[in-house]
Amino acid sequence: MQITAGLRERKKAETRQAVHEAALRLTAEHGLEHVTVEAIADAANISRRTFSNYFASKEDALLYGDEQRIRLLVERIRTRPAEESAWRALHGAxxxxxxxxxxxxxxxxxxxxxxxxxxxxxxxxxxxxANLERELAQVIAERGDHGDHGTATRPRVMAAAFLVAMRIATHMWTDEQESRPLVEIMDDVLDEMARPFDTDPPTHRS
Structure with missing residues (x-):
């Protein structure tokens, strides 16, 4: 039973990824306004109905990879050393x-x-x-070092600032035509954004 359930979940994940890749490829080639859900479903070798079982719209399919990366970040934050400040844990993740x-x-x-x-x-x-911001804020609050007498303000502000920093870094990276590694730009932006949240020295510099 467990093996069967595991295979079924893996198949679903593979289908979801295939739909995402098809949506990304078609949109890059033809533009968002010229791509239909039906075309994405055809490219992924599934039916229109099956597409709806996985995604509500073509925008959802396109952003699936982005959301998966951030959810992976949430899990990595949970495994960071307990003695790290919350911002250091975010950066390390x-x-x-x-x-x-x-x-x-x-x-x-x-x-x-x-x-x-x-x-x-x-x-x-x-x-x-916005949804992921709430998840991040919860993880930050669980670390217990937000320093504002148990209120939810600082974790929410920190989570929002972190996501803004990630977006800024990605835009800078594409504006620079990917001339530098994205992780290098992320380090710079996260260090700059860290000032209100973290007094620890940066740990990534050699």
Missing amino acids: VRDSYGELGGPEREWAIRARLAKRHPSLLARQLASH
């Missing part, structure tokens, strides 16, 4: 997940450029980040 997944794939740059060009996609991305 970025480097952990970057190392695990390797350098940013081409789709990362494609997603960033598409979001900048298409208001509907950017709006969907911001809505997704």
Whole structure:
């Protein structure tokens, strides 16, 4: 039973990833406004009905990879050393997940450029980040070092600042035509954003 359930979940994950990749490829080739859900479903070798079982819209399919990366970050934050400040844990989790997944794939740059060009996609991305912001804030609050007498203010502000820093770094990276490693730009932006949250010295410099 457990093996069967595990295979079923893996198959679902593979289908979801295939739909995401098809959506990204078609949108990069033809533009968001010229790509339909039916075309994405055809490219992923599934039916329109099956598409709806996985994603509510083509925007959801396009942003799936972005959301998965951030959810991986949430899990990595939970495994960071307890003695780290919350911001150091956030920064360390970025480097952990970057190392695990390797350098940013081409789709990362494609997603960033598409979001900048298409208001509907950017709006969907911001809505997704609002949900993820709450998850991040919860993880930050669980670390117990937010320093504001147990209120939820500082974890929420820190989570929002972290996501803004990630977005700024990605936009800088694409604006620079990926001339520098994304992780290097992330380090710079996160260090700059850290000033109100963290007095520890940066740990990534050699």
